[in-house]
Amino acid sequence: MTRSWPRASAVLPITPLLRYAVARHAVPPGTARRTGCDACGAPVGPHRPWPALGPTARCGGCGARVGAPPASVELAALAALAALAALLLSRPPAVELVTAAWWLAFALPLLFIDVAVHRLPDRLTLPAAAGTWLLLGLAAVTGAGAAPWLRAIGAGLGLALFFAATTVLLGTRGFGIGDAKLALSAGALLGWYGWSVPVLGLLLALTLSGVVALALLVSRRARLSSHLPFGPYLVVGTLGALLLVW
Template sequence: MAEPTAPKAAPRGARLLAVLALAPALRLAVLRHAVPPGVGTRTGCDACGAPIGLARPWPALGPTARCGPCGVRVGPPPGAVELALAAAVGALALLGPPATVLVATAWWVGWAIPLVFVDAAVHRLPDRLTWPAAGGTWLLLGLAALAGAGPTPWLRATAAGVALALFFAATTLLLGRRGFGLGDAKLALGVGALLGWYGWAALVAGLLLALLLSGLVGVALLAARRVGWRSHLPFGPFLVLGALAALLLP
């Protein structure tokens, strides 16, 4: 009697399409939270007031990124969220961590993508995105420790997350507006925990890469006269990019 054949794994293209199906939800998160400080989450189109929410994400969140009734662009440019998600999936594929750590990393990435777009748009990192990113990453890394990795990387991840967050918070208290914001400190909790899992060297590399990227972009914008010396660049996108780059380092 012939042995039953094992089911074939889904093609990479099908898996990528399945992941990209999350893009409307991420775009919706950006749209709802990309508002100035002190303003509640956005529930409708700024131009015509057409409702935008979980119950009705289309057509405002479709590929054109425009409101259906009035045609005004809503949220990030077309394809921006999808491209960021595809790049993050590619980075995770290159990283190839164990399944339990992959889940924790994917969780963090899922929150980090909308945080990047929100911070770039309105210079804020809302608690509704930073706390789930940090808390979920920490808990899932704890499950990875219980699944066989042991307590050492998880304890190091905990210490690294707290240390990086305190560093950013200290700059806020000591330097005021010239330092990093408290939103950056909350984002740093998840970034520090994720990088700390891989070691202190990964944490230092991620921070240095983020500072280097922000410096290079700042100089380029100054040279192009797009910003002035007193301008303040959002640091969240650089912190996320620095973390991903550090994870991909040998």
Template sequence: MALTGPPLVAEPPVPPVASPGARLLAVLALAPVLRLAVVRHAVPPGRATRTGCGACGAPIGLARPWPALGPAARCGRCRARVGPPPGAVEFAVAAALGTLLLVGPPVVVLAATAWWLGWAIPLVFVDAAVHRLPDRLTWPAAAGTWLLLGTAGLAGAGPGPWLRATVAGVVLALLFATSTLLLGRRGFGLGDAKLALGVGVLLGWYGWTVPVAGLVLALLLSGLVGVALLATRRVGWRSHLPFGPFLVLGTLATLLTTPLP
């Protein structure tokens, strides 16, 4: 008698897992989109967004000329410098990816953090270049972060962290806006207040003291840089440093140094 065993069942194929290098390349592929946002919005207040090379007028977009949005930051027609320094946006994207990997929050909170970083990176370069934080970048950063964290609350975190994040964002934004009303040009700008709204929402998710820590770190960073620039006589006492980059850096430092649940 022939011996028979249970029928063999073919195991489903295991989907290939992308290597860390492939994931890094996929994230860095977003750099041209962020560089385009910087090029478009890094214009003085009151002017239309930039659509072409400042030297030859060649149109700048994701299709052509591609080199203008690559790491070399050169116009595809005249090879003039366009936008932030070569490799700067790519380095910022890699640093943001490293922050996400080190912080490692739950998936939906990770998505909210990635969303905020995606808008914060071009805001840093725009503010550093022309001292402005455009509404087209600050509002989506805050609104998307708030909505994604609300989804995280519905997914199991509960309403508590989301309500705390909402209050923290509003309070931080009002603090910045009040300084603008009371101090005028010597205070923070309204763009800083709108950026602070998203910062407060993101950090407020983790606790009441976390946004305070982020603000303190941002103030310390701006103070240290200001003192260094004064000591080297690169700026005068009446110079005004853009605060947006320091607020973003303070937020990242807080995410990396604060024990998060």
């Protein structure tokens, strides 16, 4: 157990950047991105990460909470590190590992942002998709071949079109366009490993969201008309599917 602490602590230097992304982008649509503490205006950023961007998530000026709940981002980052460690056991090509790490670097902040303000900003979803597609293309060029890459692109586009279609057909009762943009990268990452893997990831996400929605309804913490963010379930479903195929 003591030997695992140095490995686990290796993820801590990047968590202030993840917290910064959450704090900066977890704002309502049409609102300027956050640059400081909402309570006292003290600046928050990578040049001044502590304590606002640390595990306590408290402003150094007034003590108000900043961004995601205390220790939540750190725990999520450790879970992501464990998922990457599981991938290492299968000895994948280095490019596949880098691709998964790239996607997780954007998916983790998006998870917390969607929970907080029910939106998935383009400034995170689009770089996640572009980087995932390009890195998988590099994997194809360096040995995997074109077939997995074309399948990944098809899966990403197909999953995104599915989410976008529900938005067009069902309006607010369907998934959001932000979910479709996140699916561009999630679907591609899953599609690299086979056509059935994106389906598995979607089923896991839908099942988890349904269980949580039912629990909220039974506990009267939500109503049938309530809008629940789907991005977190898509992230968790993608990770779950990857762990099952790795």
